[in-house]
Amino acid sequence: MSASTSDAAWGGIDLGGTKIEATLFDSNLTALASRRIPTPRQSYADLLEALTAEITWLRVASGQPDLPVGIGIPGLIDPITGQSVTANLPANGMPLGNDLKARNGGFIRLANDCKCFALSEAIGGAGEGYHTVFGLILGTGLGGGVVVDGALLPGPNVLAGEIGHAALPAPIMARYNLPILPCGCGRQGCFETFLCGTGMTRLAKTLAGAPLTAPEVVAATAQGDETAAHILDVWLQIAGELLHSLQLHIDPDCIVLGGGLSNIEGLEHNLADALASVALPGLRAPLICKPKFGDSSGARGAALLVRPDA
Numbered sequence: 001m002s003a004s005t006s007d008a009a010w011g012g013i014d015l016g017g018t019k020i021e022a023t024l025f026d027s028n029l030t031a032l033a034s035r036r037i038p039t040p041r042q043s044y045a046d047l048l049e050a051l052t053a054e055i056t057w058l059r060v061a062s063g064q065p066d067l068p069v070g071i072g073i074p075g076l077i078d079p080i081t082g083q084s085v086t087a088n089l090p091a092n093g094m095p096l097g098n099d100l101k102a103r104n105g106g107f108i109r110l111a112n113d114c115k116c117f118a119l120s121e122a123i124g125g126a127g128e129g130y131h132t133v134f135g136l137i138l139g140t141g142l143g144g145g146v147v148v149d150g151a152l153l154p155g156p157n158v159l160a161g162e163i164g165h166a167a168l169p170a171p172i173m174a175r176y177n178l179p180i181l182p183c184g185c186g187r188q189g190c191f192e193t194f195l196c197g198t199g200m201t202r203l204a205k206t207l208a209g210a211p212l213t214a215p216e217v218v219a220a221t222a223q224g225d226e227t228a229a230h231i232l233d234v235w236l237q238i239a240g241e242l243l244h245s246l247q248l249h250i251d252p253d254c255i256v257l258g259g260g261l262s263n264i265e266g267l268e269h270n271l272a273d274a275l276a277s278v279a280l281p282g283l284r285a286p287l288i289c290k291p292k293f294g295d296s297s298g299a300r301g302a303a304l305l306v307r308p309d310a
């Protein structure tokens, strides 16, 4: 990407399990320049060095030595200590936020990548104009973030939206004799075990004895396969219960879908139907929609972490 970087206002870094993408934005959140480097997998020191290189690149490219930089990470960040909880990076339990600030100075802010997605879609994205936007990520994991009037919902853990680790609905588990499986978070029977991408495969294996991928389930359903249609139906029933819980707890007026499963054609309508079938009577339904920025929401949402009014 080439453009004048003299108008640069903020930097955003999307730290993923395989790549680190740094993007320079102007004050209108137009991307001016970006670059990707691989994520070091071996050591914390290598990861710190790679992130420092990205921050330095952003600041040199912008001509601003103190350019504010936001970073989205696949994990949780303690807002006080900067300590990270992340299974997919060599930074678990390390004070990643504080170490980056000590090395690089200036304004650097870290947040969970689902929170960055929610921010990006709430501000100028598919949720623009709505008061309470829930960014729901249906990807390799199941996560989310809540943005109220343009700001992430605050809390002592900045945790709001981590609904993937709430317990699966007992009536559905019993109805289909579904197993209570261990979750990556250390608990058992979390929504994430069946609702994320690999969760659909687990559900297919449990219900039909075939480890079908989510695209395979969807394609077979479209071709009239009754077994696949049943798997998708049970998956949507579980998702409907999740959305019902979201409505009871947060009552969003907009839910923006993200992650790999959000690419499923018509999923937003299927989910709206799934919610309608279990919602309390008489409630106003949230708009459920696809994202505007999708994969590029990571760096954009990270940059939004450091805008002056954030």
Ligand SMILES: [Zn+2]
Residues within 6 Å of the ligand: 164, 165, 166, 183, 184, 185, 186, 187, 188, 190, 192
């Ligand atoms: Zn869990």
